[in-house]
Structures are given as C-alpha cells and as structure tokens.
Amino acid sequence: KAGVTQTPRYLIKTRGQQVTLSCSPISGHRSVSWYQQTPGQGLQFLFEYFSETQRNKGNFPGRFSGRQFSNSRSEMNVSTLELGDSALYLCASSRIGALDSPLHFGNGTRLTVT
C-alpha cells in the first residue's frame, strides 16, 4: 500500500509570493491533516479536512488555507509568504479520526522563503 505522498519535496519562494502544496493520502483514508514543523515552534496543527469539509482548524492566520477534493487528495495554500513561513509542512492521513486509526505522515515539503 502506497504511503502518504507530498509534492514537491523542496520549494524555494520569495517573500510576498504564494505557494501551493499537494498531498495524496493513503488509499481509503478520508481524513487529511496538515502540520507545520519549525525549530522554534515544533509541530503545529494547521487544519484537517474530512469528506471535502474543513473539520478543524489551528491557530494560523488566514493566509494559510486548504481544500480537499472528492478523491481525498488535499492541497494547502499559503499566500503573501513571510520569512517565518519557512518550515517543513507535513500532511497526514487516517481512515476516519485519530481515535480510530493513527495518523500516517508523508515525508513533507520543505519550504524556504527568501
């Protein structure tokens, strides 16, 4: 069974630009969550999508947004990039919820904002 796939693996952008990251969950998984990992703040929850609906949202500004498609694939978008957005962005999928099946993470997209 293929794991969670995130593309691209690495990305370099300039301040003020926007970026879109992509995530393909494990087949059969309907929940997709996004996390940001930085050295200073650790792993922080961005948002979760289930059946194309945002089910939960973390404490990030509105510049961070996401969506989920009918095939459960998900994208996240960051607009007006800031230097502090440089981070590893991790996508995770599960069948239904964390209590039913643990999250399976992809290898992440490393975003560098210059």
Next chain:
Amino acid sequence: DQQVKQNSPSLSVQEGRISILNCDYTNSMFDYFLWYKKYPAEGPTFLISISSIKDKNEDGRFTVFLNKSAKHLSLHIVPSQPGDSAVYFCAASAQAAGNKLTFGGGTRVLVKP
C-alpha cells in the same frame, strides 16, 4: 501555552538497555495519546498509542504508561537498539477535536552500540 511537554530534549542510552521517554500534559480534555518516531528528512512514524481508559499498552519492545492523575505518560523501549536513534514525539488529542494532535517538542534519542 505548551499543553504537551517533553522536558528532556535528548537522551543517550547504551544498546540493550532501557530507554525511558517522558511526556507531561496540562489539558484534562486529552483522552488519547500517541508516540511518534522521526528520522531526519522523513515524516513522523506512528509507534504506539493509549487511550485514557487504560494505563498501559504494549507492542513488542515498546510500552506506553499513562498516569492520568499526574497527567504524565512515558514510553519505554526495551531493549534499545541502534536503529531506535531518532527524535521521539508524544502527541495528545481530545475526542471532540478529531484529528487535531498537539505535539510535544520531541526528545532526541541516541542509542550507542
């Protein structure tokens, strides 16, 4: 406000000995706890979990203990192997929060041969 804390940033242990990783939480709504292992340039990998109705869960070399009154959990790895060298994260969730996991800051484990 750090709701999940791993107070030891690093741990060094001899191969074959026990590794004990600790995690404290403050939010009494948390009712499900997980441990993840992370190698460089890879995403976290699920290790073991425990729900708040239990105080112990075992899976091979890994055992997680939960002390709800102290809001404390620990992960025991016995015996430790060089391949266990990685960063370990504890995470917590509340049933009402779906898949929102709150992570600790991680503990880097080095297992020396």
